[in-house]
Amino acid sequence: MAEYTIKVRRFQPESGEGPYWEEFNVDLDPSLSVLDGLLQAKDKEDGSLAVRCSCRAAICGSCGMKINGQSGLGCKTQIGEAQEQANKMKGATGVTAAEASSPIGAQAPEAQDAVRATGQVEAGPGTTAVTTATEAPIVIEPMGNMPVIKDLITDMESTHWTKIRRVTPWLLPHGEPPEREYIVEPESMIDITQSMACIQCGACVSSCLSMEADPDFIGPAALAKAYRFVGDPRDAETAERLHDLAEDPHGIYDCTHCFSCIDACPKGVAPMDQIMRLRRRAGEEGIEDPNSGHDHEIAFVKIIEKKGTLDESLLLQESFAPGFKGKLKPNRRAIREMIGSIPTAIRGIKTGKMRSLHKLIPGVHPKLPDQDDVKAIYRHAEEHNEELNLYIRGEEGDDAQPDGAAAEEVTNG
Amino acid sequence: MPSHDVLVIGAGLAGQRAALAAAEEGVSVGIISKVHPVRSHSNAAQGGINAALNPGDSWESHAFDTIKGSDYLGDQDAVEIMTREAPEEILHLEHLGVTFHRNEEGKLGTRAFGGASAARTYYVADITGQAIMHVLYEQLMKYSEQIARYEEWFCSSLALDENGECCGVVTRNVADGQMELFTAKSVILCNGGNGQVWRPTTNALICTGDGIAMAYRAGAKLMDMEMIQYHPTTLAGKGFLITEGARGEGAHLLNANGERFMEKYAPNKMELASRDVVSRAEQTEINEGRGFPDGTVALDITVVPKKRVHEALREIVLVGRDFAGVDITREPIHIKPGNHYTMGGVKTDVDGRTDIPGLYSAGETACVSVHGGNRLGANSLLDTLIFGKRSGRDAAARAKRIDYSRPSKQVLEDEENLIADIVGREKGSGRRISEIKLELGQTMDGKVAVFRDEAGIQEALEIVRRLKVEAKTAYIDDHGSVFNQDLIAAIELGYMLDNAECTCVAALERKESRGAQYRTDYPERNDEEWLKHIDLERTDDGPELSYSEVTITQWEPQERTY
Numbered sequence: 001m002a003e004y005t006i007k008v009r010r011f012q013p014e015s016g017e018g019p020y021w022e023e024f025n026v027d028l029d030p031s032l033s034v035l036d037g038l039l040q041a042k043d044k045e046d047g048s049l050a051v052r053c054s055c056r057a058a059i060c061g062s063c064g065m066k067i068n069g070q071s072g073l074g075c076k077t078q079i080g081e082a083q084e085q086a087n088k089m090k091g092a093t094g095v096t097a098a099e100a101s102s103p104i105g106a107q108a109p110e111a112q113d114a115v116r117a118t119g120q121v122e123a124g125p126g127t128t129a130v131t132t133a134t135e136a137p138i139v140i141e142p143m144g145n146m147p148v149i150k151d152l153i154t155d156m157e158s159t160h161w162t163k164i165r166r167v168t169p170w171l172l173p174h175g176e177p178p179e180r181e182y183i184v185e186p187e188s189m190i191d192i193t194q195s196m197a198c199i200q201c202g203a204c205v206s207s208c209l210s211m212e213a214d215p216d217f218i219g220p221a222a223l224a225k226a227y228r229f230v231g232d233p234r235d236a237e238t239a240e241r242l243h244d245l246a247e248d249p250h251g252i253y254d255c256t257h258c259f260s261c262i263d264a265c266p267k268g269v270a271p272m273d274q275i276m277r278l279r280r281r282a283g284e285e286g287i288e289d290p291n292s293g294h295d296h297e298i299a300f301v302k303i304i305e306k307k308g309t310l311d312e313s314l315l316l317q318e319s320f321a322p323g324f325k326g327k328l329k330p331n332r333r334a335i336r337e338m339i340g341s342i343p344t345a346i347r348g349i350k351t352g353k354m355r356s357l358h359k360l361i362p363g364v365h366p367k368l369p370d371q372d373d374v375k376a377i378y379r380h381a382e383e384h385n386e387e388l389n390l391y392i393r394g395e396e397g398d399d400a401q402p403d404g405a406a407a408e409e410v411t412n413g
Numbered sequence: 414m415p416s417h418d419v420l421v422i423g424a425g426l427a428g429q430r431a432a433l434a435a436a437e438e439g440v441s442v443g444i445i446s447k448v449h450p451v452r453s454h455s456n457a458a459q460g461g462i463n464a465a466l467n468p469g470d471s472w473e474s475h476a477f478d479t480i481k482g483s484d485y486l487g488d489q490d491a492v493e494i495m496t497r498e499a500p501e502e503i504l505h506l507e508h509l510g511v512t513f514h515r516n517e518e519g520k521l522g523t524r525a526f527g528g529a530s531a532a533r534t535y536y537v538a539d540i541t542g543q544a545i546m547h548v549l550y551e552q553l554m555k556y557s558e559q560i561a562r563y564e565e566w567f568c569s570s571l572a573l574d575e576n577g578e579c580c581g582v583v584t585r586n587v588a589d590g591q592m593e594l595f596t597a598k599s600v601i602l603c604n605g606g607n608g609q610v611w612r613p614t615t616n617a618l619i620c621t622g623d624g625i626a627m628a629y630r631a632g633a634k635l636m637d638m639e640m641i642q643y644h645p646t647t648l649a650g651k652g653f654l655i656t657e658g659a660r661g662e663g664a665h666l667l668n669a670n671g672e673r674f675m676e677k678y679a680p681n682k683m684e685l686a687s688r689d690v691v692s693r694a695e696q697t698e699i700n701e702g703r704g705f706p707d708g709t710v711a712l713d714i715t716v717v718p719k720k721r722v723h724e725a726l727r728e729i730v731l732v733g734r735d736f737a738g739v740d741i742t743r744e745p746i747h748i749k750p751g752n753h754y755t756m757g758g759v760k761t762d763v764d765g766r767t768d769i770p771g772l773y774s775a776g777e778t779a780c781v782s783v784h785g786g787n788r789l790g791a792n793s794l795l796d797t798l799i800f801g802k803r804s805g806r807d808a809a810a811r812a813k814r815i816d817y818s819r820p821s822k823q824v825l826e827d828e829e830n831l832i833a834d835i836v837g838r839e840k841g842s843g844r845r846i847s848e849i850k851l852e853l854g855q856t857m858d859g860k861v862a863v864f865r866d867e868a869g870i871q872e873a874l875e876i877v878r879r880l881k882v883e884a885k886t887a888y889i890d891d892h893g894s895v896f897n898q899d900l901i902a903a904i905e906l907g908y909m910l911d912n913a914e915c916t917c918v919a920a921l922e923r924k925e926s927r928g929a930q931y932r933t934d935y936p937e938r939n940d941e942e943w944l945k946h947i948d949l950e951r952t953d954d955g956p957e958l959s960y961s962e963v964t965i966t967q968w969e970p971q972e973r974t975y
Contacts, residue, residue, distance in 0.1 A: 014893045031738060032651075043847035047899035048891035052448075054617040057653050057732065059543065060452040076735055149588070150896045156449070157564070170551040171510035181507045186515035186522075190724070193512050193537060196544050200451050234510065268731075 007137035030080025050151035061199030066141040071206035071264040090136035143206035163222040174236035195228035204261035216250040220261035220271030227274035308368030417443035418812035420597035423604030425453035427776025427801035429549040434805030436559040445563040454617045458542030459656035461534035462794040464499035472496040482528040483785025484928035485970040491781040525661045528687040528789040539728040571631040572820035579771035581820040583828045590894025594825040599808035606755035606777035607912040612854025613652030614752035621905040622912035624778035628759040633767040635949045636780040637757035639919035645691035647751030657790040660684040664714040668703040679975035686975035689787040692750035696863045711745035756784040765804025775800040786928015843886030874917035
């Protein structure tokens with residue numbers, strides 16, 4: 001058993017007050033979860049502390065929340081680890097996670113005021129906690145990118161579920177089903193089972209930086225759900241789905257590759273990977289990426305492969321008009337795009353973001369000396385060109401086990 | 414006053430399947446759930462779903478395994494229906510989009526499971542329940558015009574008309590506290606089991622026996638309430654479930670001496686004997702000093718090929734890592750029997766009909782009975798779907814035959830008064846709800862668990878009855894309307910105490926050992942006197958006992974060995 005201080009961002013909608021912080025002292029084994037800590041506070045101190053929860057085992061997806069600023073599940077985060085993380089954050093920056101975390105301004109503007117007005121902690125009645133000098137409090141907040149209803153309970157219906165329904169989330173098969181099962185590649189089922197592992201907890205939505213900038217972004221959870229159908233060989237509307245998701249300005253090209261959703265996901269769904277699969281499938285479908293994102297990606301990889309470092313002067317032209325070493329084969333769109341980029345480039349020069357101007361001349365940028373190491377990295381990546389799907393691959397360091405378990409596929413009567 | 418031809422309460426697998434089946438019949442359907450449907454506890458069913466679909470397998474074989482597993486307390490007509498309809502249901506789910514595991518030919522593949530004479534368990538990795546439920550929820554979204562969803566609405570009581578027929582439900586919108594009386598021609602209770610009555614349990618916090626208690630209070634009969642399954646592989650203390658699929662894939666059970674002790678208890682089926690048998694074997698090893706100091710034995714998954722573990726038992730890898738700090742691919746994990754499943758429940762026929770006209774029940778809430786004294790692994794998902802579907806259809810047929818009858822507003826007023834009373838209790842006027850829950854859970858786990866005897870059960874019953882009195886004055890902290898979880902917990906506590914009382918009374922009554930009911934003071938099965946169901950009906954003085962016959966079609970009771 002150990003003592004912890006959990007600092008909860010509370011909001012009681014019927015009180016007429018804005019959000020406030022409250023600390024609770026709890027006493028539990030470090031291997032128990034942050035949710036266990038919250039439930040202890042709720043059971044022993046204040047039953048009005050509101051948090052959705054049910055299974056306690058990371059299956060039901062109820063207890064999405066931010067812990068020390070990181071989105072995840074309360075039941076899956078061990079309280080001992082959360083304490084270490086809180087201490088580390090304090091040690092590194094001199095501020096606690098609560099001080100560092102920005103109020104969720106978009107959906108609760110009053111939050112900012114309350115926090116500012118009361119300093120950091122407004123001790124509620126019954127609060128006995130005093131944060132010691134060494135142990136930083138574990139900071140718990142409701143999920144981001146969603147309106148807060150009460151304490152840690154957010155309105156998932158108006159955000160998360162509305163976006164899920166946006167992607168036509170049901171199978172659209174061709175005609176009548178077969179008499180028996182659909183015969184499909186075993187790998188295809190394993191492939192989409194990664195998306196099916198999603199428990200709709202909203203942690204990825206909470207962490208999504210693109211959605212912060214564009215609240216209309218369909219978002220990581222709904223797009224992962226979309227891949228579940230696009231990747232399903234039984235679905236007959238793959239092309240329609242891909243066009244729909246690609247042509248929506250808030251669709252698959254709105255993701256900025258920040259990896260936040262992969263970090264946040266408690267189930268290894270890796271939503272960003274599913275979005276990238278959707279993009280790849282869109283490319284295969286001949287859908288033009290309005291941001292040239294796919295070409296940009298290829299240009300990036302190609303330049304580093306050749307030079308070991310990024311030659312930004314080449315990046316622009318390569319992204320719009322592939323053809324290495326300045327051999328421009330620009331099409332009309334590429335020229336338009338490059339001309340359109342000039343103001344951005346000028347702004348970059350003016351603000352000092354683009355330095356070493358001579359390096360802007362294509363080909364001047366020096367190569368990195370140790371080319372062999374770079375080539376080795378590329379070779380390794382080629383050889384391990386499997387998708388990040390634990391259902392297929394197992395984990396790093398697993399021995400190869402070509403045979404399935406003996407119990408498999410027994411058909412005796 | 415919202416009204417629907419068919420109103421389904423609970424939105425796990427049974428409820429969602431019932432709603433979809435009723436909607437297919439062309440009636441208007443409402444589905445109410447105290448949590449968002451995808452939070453329902455059907456999620457937790459990891460291992461799979463049984464069906465005799467492989468060539469060479471037969472429904473008779475599946476039926477026999479189920480009946481033997483039930484220790485001959487299952488009603489054989491119901492078991493026949495379930496096992497006959499199972500293959501069609503699997504194919505239906507596959508057509509809806511469930512991502513079932515495939516074999517190399519791209520056809521549905523199976524795994525082995527406990528108590529089964531063939532590998533007939535269809536699965537999606539070890540997230541089968543979740544995968545099926547999310548696909549059914551996709552269908553609920555698809556048919557949103559026919560099926561109205563009331564997500565996060567809590568039901569507090571059933572409404573009967575002057576003829577004693579069920580015609581509605583009193584509900585509370587959790588989000589704003591608004592109370593509503595819903596009317597319906599048929600009501601289907603699908604709100605799960607009562608695992609929270611025990612602590613620890615594998616069950617979610619929402620599994621508080623709501624449907625069982627609501628039906629009981631309305632006058633419906635309960636059946637087999639003494640039959641509570643303890644799952645053989647749960648994490649000590651926390652109660653987390655390790656799927657039977659682990660043993661299906663070949664994992665061993667070892668005592669502290671490293672002995673594969675199942676050799677002594679079930680030499681043929683070993684780790685894959687019925688759950689009651691394996692749980693008793695483990696508990697015996699632990700009680701006789703061959704367990705680990707933390708009161709456990711070990712489950713050794715390292716004998717299963719690693720790739721197979723990652724592919725088929727991924728969830729368990731995560732559970733081991735996150736909740737026990739154990740890499741199950743490299744070392745054994747400590748486990749013990751833990752509360753898991755309610756075989757008993759609201760007594761129904763094979764179409765989900767209870768004793769109260771208009772009131773149906775399916776899934777863990779109901780007792781058809783297909784599980785009898787002990788449920789086989791991977792039969793619970795099947796039960797929810799088959800009897801969910803059948804009750805949905807029958808409820809729709811009834812709705813087409815009759816007109817709405819208006820429930821009296823009195824029931825709504827009564828409920829509002831009750832809530833006002835709970836909210837109005839002064840702090841310190843009694844005990845905290847959480848204290849009573851804890852005492853209840855520990856009492857039941859201590860005295861009404863794997864091994865039972867008269868003195869222990871009697872003691873538990875007395876404690877439960879004291880707690881019922883204390884619950885009447887227990888106070889809550891939250892006095893608001895928005896997401897008042899404190900208030901809901903107080904109502905749920907009442908449900909739990911009714912469930913506990915019924916289990917104790919039935920466990921005291923059954924003076925034999927059968928399935929999950931093992932009486933150390935009556936260690937033998939006694940078919941002569943006890944091959945019968947115990948039914949319970951509510952009176953002001955507690956549950957009144959009666960008996961009903963077990964339906965036997967073609968399988969006469971035999972000695973049960975594995």
